[in-house]
Amino acid sequence: xxxxxxxxxxxxxxxxxxxxxxxxxxxxxxxxxxxxxxxxxxxxxxxxxxxxxxxxxxxxxxxxxxxxxxxxxxxxxxxxxxxxxxxxxxxxxxxxxxxxxxxxxxxxxxxxxxxxxxxxxxxxxxxxxxxxxxxxxxxxxxxxxxxxxxxxxxxxxxxxxxxxxxxxxxxxxxxxxxxxxxxxxxxxxxxxxxxxxxxxxxxxxxxxxxxxxxxxxxxxxxxxxxxxxxxxx
Amino acid sequence: xxxxxxxxxxxxxxxxxxxxxxxxxxxxxxxxxxxxxxxxxxxxxxxxxxxxxxxxxxxxxxxxxxxxxxxxxxxxxxxxxxxxxxxxxxxxxxxxxxxxxxxxxxxxxxxxxxxxxxxxxxxxxxxxxxxxxxxxxxxxxxxxxxxxxxxxxxxxxxxxxxxxxxxxxxxxxxxxxxxxxxxxxxxxxxxxxxxxxxxxxxxxxxxxxxxxxxxxxx
Numbered sequence: 001x002x003x004x005x006x007x008x009x010x011x012x013x014x015x016x017x018x019x020x021x022x023x024x025x026x027x028x029x030x031x032x033x034x035x036x037x038x039x040x041x042x043x044x045x046x047x048x049x050x051x052x053x054x055x056x057x058x059x060x061x062x063x064x065x066x067x068x069x070x071x072x073x074x075x076x077x078x079x080x081x082x083x084x085x086x087x088x089x090x091x092x093x094x095x096x097x098x099x100x101x102x103x104x105x106x107x108x109x110x111x112x113x114x115x116x117x118x119x120x121x122x123x124x125x126x127x128x129x130x131x132x133x134x135x136x137x138x139x140x141x142x143x144x145x146x147x148x149x150x151x152x153x154x155x156x157x158x159x160x161x162x163x164x165x166x167x168x169x170x171x172x173x174x175x176x177x178x179x180x181x182x183x184x185x186x187x188x189x190x191x192x193x194x195x196x197x198x199x200x201x202x203x204x205x206x207x208x209x210x211x212x213x214x215x216x217x218x219x220x221x222x223x224x225x226x227x228x229x230x231x232x233x
Numbered sequence: 234x235x236x237x238x239x240x241x242x243x244x245x246x247x248x249x250x251x252x253x254x255x256x257x258x259x260x261x262x263x264x265x266x267x268x269x270x271x272x273x274x275x276x277x278x279x280x281x282x283x284x285x286x287x288x289x290x291x292x293x294x295x296x297x298x299x300x301x302x303x304x305x306x307x308x309x310x311x312x313x314x315x316x317x318x319x320x321x322x323x324x325x326x327x328x329x330x331x332x333x334x335x336x337x338x339x340x341x342x343x344x345x346x347x348x349x350x351x352x353x354x355x356x357x358x359x360x361x362x363x364x365x366x367x368x369x370x371x372x373x374x375x376x377x378x379x380x381x382x383x384x385x386x387x388x389x390x391x392x393x394x395x396x397x398x399x400x401x402x403x404x405x406x407x408x409x410x411x412x413x414x415x416x417x418x419x420x421x422x423x424x425x426x427x428x429x430x431x432x433x434x435x436x437x438x439x440x441x442x443x444x445x446x447x448x449x450x451x
Contacts, residue, residue, distance in 0.1 A: 025327075026331075027331055028331060032331075050301065050303025050331075051304055052303050074301065074303065079275065080279070080315060086311055087308045094305070104277055106251060106256075109253045110255060140251045168250065
C-alpha cells in the first residue's frame with residue numbers, strides 16, 4: 001500500500017464518508033481482511049460486508065474506529081419480514097455497527113405500503129442503538145414510489161435511505177440522491193451507492209446531499225485524492 | 234423428446250427484487266397449463282405461491298440465501314424452518330461461497346449437514362455451489378464435501394452465470410449418479426436445454442421456460 005500523506009480536512013471529510021464495499025460472492029476471507037486493512041489505512045468510515053463476514057471484519061477492525069456495516073435481505077429484499085429483523089439482530093450480535101437492509105421492493109411496486117411500514121418498524125426495533133439504512137432500488141421504482149418510501153422511512157425513525165444495492169444497473173446516482181434528499185427534507189440522511197470511481201463523482205454526490213458513499217472503488221478515490229493534494233504542495 | 238417430456242424436466246419460477254404479487258399470480262396462472270416439475274419463488278412470496286400451486290402438480294421451491302449465499306448459517310436455517318412451516322417441497326440454498334473460495338471446506342460441510350438436519354426429511358435440500366465462480370478443482374472438492382455431508386442434489390448456479398454441458402459432464406464423470414443435477418444459468422433455448430440434458434442433467438432450471446419449450450417437437 002502506498003504511504004498516504006496526512007489528508008487535508010477536506011480530503012478527510014470525503015474519505016470518512018466512504019463505505020468500502022466487498023459484497024462479491026467470490027470474496028475470500030483474505031479479501032475481507034484486505035478491505036478492512038485498506039479502510040483503516042485510507043481513513044474510510046466503514047466497510048460493508050455480508051453478515052457471514054461480520055465477526056471476521058469486526059476482529060480486523062477492532063483497534064480502529066472503522067464501522068462494520070452488514071447488508072440484510074440482500075440483494076433482492078424479497079425475504080419475509082421477521083427473517084430480516086432476525087438477520088439484522090444476528091448481524092449486530094456478530095459485530096455490525098450499522099445495518100443496510102433492502103426494502104421489500106416488490107411490495108412497494110405492488111402498492112403494499114402497510115407491509116413496507118411494518119418492515120421499517122421491525123427493522124428499527126431490531127437495531128436499537130445502531131444506525132439503520134433502508135436501501136431502495138431507485139432505478140426500479142417510480143419517483144412517486146421512491147418519495148413514498150422515503151417519507152415512510154422518516155416516519156419510522158430510519159437513519160438513512162440508500163439509492164441502490166449496486167447489484168442492478170442504475171441510472172444517474174446524483175439524480176437519485178437529489179430525489180431522496182428532496183423527499184426526506186433533511187430529516188433522514190442519504191447514502192449514495194453505485195458506480196462511484198472518481199473524486200469528481202464523489203464530490204458531486206456529496207454536493208447533491210449524500211452523507212455516505214457506498215463504493216468498491218474507495219482505494220482508487222483515495223489515491224486520486226492523495227495525488228491531487230501532492231500536486232497542490 | 235417432445236414438448237411435454239421436456240416440460241416435465243423443467244423447473245421454473247419467478248425471482249428478483251422487482252417482482253410484485255400481481256407478477257407472481259399471473260406467472261403461476263400461466264405455468265399451470267404446463268407439466269413443469271417445480272416452481273421457485275423468493276421467501277416473501279412463499280405463502281402466496283403455496284396456496285396458488287396446490288393441485289397443480291408443480292412442487293414449490295423456496296429460495297434460501299438467494300442468490301449470493303452471504304447470509305449466516307443461523308439465518309439460512311431460520312429460512313429453511315420457514316420453508317418447512319410453509320410446506321414447500323424443496324429449497325434452493327446458496328452455499329457459503331466465500332468459504333469455498335477460501336478453501337474452508339469444513340464450514341461448507343458443517344453448513345450442508347446443518348441444512349439437512351433442519352430440513353429433517355420434510356423437504357428436499359438442493360444446494361447452489363455457483364459453478365460460474367468456481368475453478369475446476371473447487372467444483373470437484375465442493376461436490377465431494379457435499380457427498381460427505383449427505384447432500385445429493387445440486388443446482389449449478391443461482392442468478393447470473395452460464396451453464397456449460399462440460400460442467401454437468403464433469404460432475405457425472407466424477408460422481409456417477411450420486412447427485413441429482415439441476416442445470417441453471419442463462420438457459421434460454423430448446424437446443425441449450427437438450428444439450429444439458431444430454432450431458433446428464435436431471436432438470437433444467439430457467440425463468441424463461443416458454444422460450445426453452447419454443448422449438449421442442451410437439
